[in-house]
Amino acid sequence: MKEEKQILVTSPLLPPLEEFIPYLEDIWNRKWITNNGEYHQELEKRLCEYLKVDYISIFTNGTLPLMTALQALRITGEVITTPYSFVATTHSLWWNGIKPVFVDIDPKTLNLDPNKIEAAITPKTTAIMPVHVYGNPCDIKAIQDVADKYGLRIIYDAAHAFGVQENGKSILEAGDISTLSFHATKTYNTIEGGALICKDSKTKQRIDYLKNFGFAGEIEVVAPGINGKIDEIRSAYGILNLKYVDGAIEKRRTIAQRYREALKNVEGITYMNDFPNVRHNYSYFPIFVDESSYGISRDALYEKMKEENIYGRRYFYPLITDFSTYRGLDSAKKENLPIANKVASSVICLPIHPDLTSSDVEKVINCIVKWKSH
Numbered sequence: 001m002k003e004e005k006q007i008l009v010t011s012p013l014l015p016p017l018e019e020f021i022p023y024l025e026d027i028w029n030r031k032w033i034t035n036n037g038e039y040h041q042e043l044e045k046r047l048c049e050y051l052k053v054d055y056i057s058i059f060t061n062g063t064l065p066l067m068t069a070l071q072a073l074r075i076t077g078e079v080i081t082t083p084y085s086f087v088a089t090t091h092s093l094w095w096n097g098i099k100p101v102f103v104d105i106d107p108k109t110l111n112l113d114p115n116k117i118e119a120a121i122t123p124k125t126t127a128i129m130p131v132h133v134y135g136n137p138c139d140i141k142a143i144q145d146v147a148d149k150y151g152l153r154i155i156y157d158a159a160h161a162f163g164v165q166e167n168g169k170s171i172l173e174a175g176d177i178s179t180l181s182f183h184a185t186k187t188y189n190t191i192e193g194g195a196l197i198c199k200d201s202k203t204k205q206r207i208d209y210l211k212n213f214g215f216a217g218e219i220e221v222v223a224p225g226i227n228g229k230i231d232e233i234r235s236a237y238g239i240l241n242l243k244y245v246d247g248a249i250e251k252r253r254t255i256a257q258r259y260r261e262a263l264k265n266v267e268g269i270t271y272m273n274d275f276p277n278v279r280h281n282y283s284y285f286p287i288f289v290d291e292s293s294y295g296i297s298r299d300a301l302y303e304k305m306k307e308e309n310i311y312g313r314r315y316f317y318p319l320i321t322d323f324s325t326y327r328g329l330d331s332a333k334k335e336n337l338p339i340a341n342k343v344a345s346s347v348i349c350l351p352i353h354p355d356l357t358s359s360d361v362e363k364v365i366n367c368i369v370k371w372k373s374h
């Protein structure tokens with residue numbers, strides 16, 4: 001049997017190899033391969049320009065900036081967060097000895113519902129950790145209002161939100177700190193990598209100490225820091241990939257548009273539209289399957305797609321609150337999180353990335369159309 005092409009949910013954006021080789025030669029010649037080298041500094045500068053932010057610290061992955069943000073702001077006790085995310089969001093709290101308190105999501109944005117935060121606040125609450133899920137902006141103003149009223153910090157997990165703007169402004173300056181992931185599966189990648197965006201030079205300085213074991217000088221350690229550094233090779237790769245990310249986002253936008261047009265009239269399938277005044281990055285294309293009107297269940301469609309070599313992903317299923325570490329917490333109970341539970345049981349993220357051909361996209365669409373009411 002002919003080996004059929006796999007249509008994957010994502011594919012890494014790789015810069016042209018011939019453009020990368022001169023950077024490697026330069027790094028080999030200089031023999032400065034990590035520890036805040038020239039390419040590390042250049043990537044931070046270029047990212048500030050591209051993302052329209054003032055202060056950024058780059059990291060070796062997207063989980064360490066979350067952990068470091070919590071340390072930098074000395075967050076303790078309880079933090080309010082969403083169950084509808086990748087596990088790293090909540091794990092960063094747990095690793096810091098902080099109790100996550102889960103609050104349900106807004107059915108329209110699928111982000112933390114700002115109207116439900118207040119009821120979850122206790123004397124131990126010190127911060128809110130929302131996620132811009134699929135790169136769709138949270139209700140930044142409403143979350144800030146609650147935080148201000150109760151004196152809470154806000155750390156945004158913006159892992160999906162590379163390059164996302166609202167009203168012409170980066171959403172990465174919302175709250176106290178935002179973090180990004182540059183993992184291979186994300187819209188922009190440095191293979192593994194990530195970043196932390198903060199709002200003043202003092203915080204940036206402290207973050208830079210913390211990501212380098214707490215070293216503030218040759219023999220001075222000011223905090224129990226960690227090793228969060230990214231090397232020169234991946235920094236150079238990141239500089240190159242910045243040239244190609246706009247093209248990649250544009251291709252993703254075209255695919256999202258085609259999906260929306262083709263699935264508009266498929267009963268039982270819904271999707272999210274663009275938000276007003278938002279520059280999206282089209283990092284994911286989630287669809288939601290309503291079994292009673294579509295005809296087969298979400299999981300059945302997911303399996304049918306796989307039989308045709310189409311590999312969607314059920315992001316985010318199971319919910320974080322279903323995993324053994326967290327399921328015993330009071331706030332993890334299903335009745336506390338009806339919307340998150342409903343969405344998690346109906347979602348499939350369709351393949352979306354710049355290497356997809358239009359016939360790949362049509363194949364995905366045909367599969368979904370074909371199984372309607374089977």
Ligand SMILES: *Cc1c(COP(=O)(O)O)cnc(C)c1O
Nearest residue numbers: 061062063086088089159181183
């Ligand atoms: C990818 C991701 C992370 C973790 O990033 P890594 O770079 O894989 O460590 C954190 N939060 C969310 C929401 C993510 O999607």
